Amino acid sequence: MIKTEPHRRYWLMELIVYWEGRLTANHLQQFFGLSRQQASKDINQYLQDNTGQLYYCASRKGHLPAPAFKPAFISGDVAEYLNWMTGQRAHAMPSDPGYRLEHAILTPPPRNVSxxxxxxxxxxxxxxxxxxxxxxxxxxxxxxxxxxxxxxxxxxxxxxxxxxxxxxxxxxxxxxxxxxxxxxxxxxxxxxxxxPDAAWNTTITLILKPDPRLNPEQQQALTYDYGMTGGELHLPTRAALAQYLLNEMQVSVKMLDGNPAAQQLILANHDEVKPWLF
Structure with missing residues (x-):
C-alpha cells in the first residue's frame, strides 16, 4: 500500500516512541525538515487520529507510549528500527505505482526483541x-x-x-x-x-575460489556468476565480520561438504584468515 505523507510521519513517530521510548517535535524536524510549529501540529494530529496511544510527560519533555500502546504504522520488528537508525535502507516511499515492478522478497521471521x-x-x-x-x-x-x-x-x-x-x-x-x-x-x-577493538579496526581480504572438485564447466559458471578475476573473488571486510560474511556466502571453513556442487566455493587463504574466525 502506498503511504501518504501524514502516514510516513505517523510511521516515524511510532518507530521512535516504540523503540526509544520518547518522541519530541525535534525528531520530525530533523528527519522531514519541518518547522517546530509544523512538527508539533503533526504530533497533535496523530494524537487526535490515534487516541490513547501516547501521553505527554512534562518531566521528560516529550510524548511517551501509553501502557496500552499498540503499533498501527510499524511492524514491531527491531530490524525496521535499526535499518532506519543506521541508514542502511532508503525510507522514501514511492508516490507513483506506475514505477513499481513486480518482485518478491524472502522475509525471515522476526527475532524476539523487546x-x-x-x-x-x-x-x-x-x-x-x-x-x-x-x-x-x-x-x-x-x-x-x-x-x-x-x-x-x-x-x-x-x-x-x-x-x-x-x-x-x-x-x-x-x-x-x-x-x-x-x-x-x-x-x-x-x-x-x-x-582498541583490533578485530573491528583490522581489514582483511577473503579470497574465494570455485571448489576445485567441480569440473571446469562448473567452475567457469561460478567464475561468471560472481564476476571473478583470474578465478578468484576478493572480498575486503573487517576482521570481526569475516566469519559472518563466510556464513552468508555459505563457505564452510571447518569441513568440505561431501557434494562439491553444494560447497561451490572455498576459502583460498584460510591460513591467513583463520586467526580472525570463531
Missing part, C-alpha cells in the same frame, strides 16, 4: 554508559549476568547484533539482540577508556 531491551541499549550507546544485562548464549543457555559497554549495532545479514565491550570476558563480543532477557540496568559511565 523495546524494553533496545531503549536502554540505545541510551547507553549514545552516552557511553555501562549496563548490567542478562544474556543467554546458545553455548550457555542457562544465561549469565554481565556488565557491558555498548559500542554499535551490527547487521550480519541474517540478524542484528550488539557489539559491546564485556567486562566479564575482558574483550569485545557480538551479542545477539534476541538473546537478551529482562531489561538492561544502567551502571553509569564507563570507568576507563576502552582498549
Amino acid at each position: 523495546p524494553w531491551v533496545i531503549r536502554p541499549l540505545v541510551h547507553a550507546l549514545r552516552q557511553h554508559h555501562r549496563l548490567e544485562v542478562d544474556y543467554g548464549a546458545v553455548s550457555k543457555p542457562d544465561r549469565d549476568g554481565r556488565i557491558i559497554v555498548p559500542i554499535r549495532f551490527v547487521n550480519t545479514g541474517r540478524r542484528w547484533h550488539l557489539r559491546a565491550w564485556c567486562e566479564k570476558a575482558q574483550g569485545y563480543r557480538d551479542l545477539v539482540l534476541s538473546r537478551f532477557h529482562g531489561e538492561p540496568m544502567p551502571e553509569g559511565p564507563q570507568q576507563a577508556p576502552l582498549p
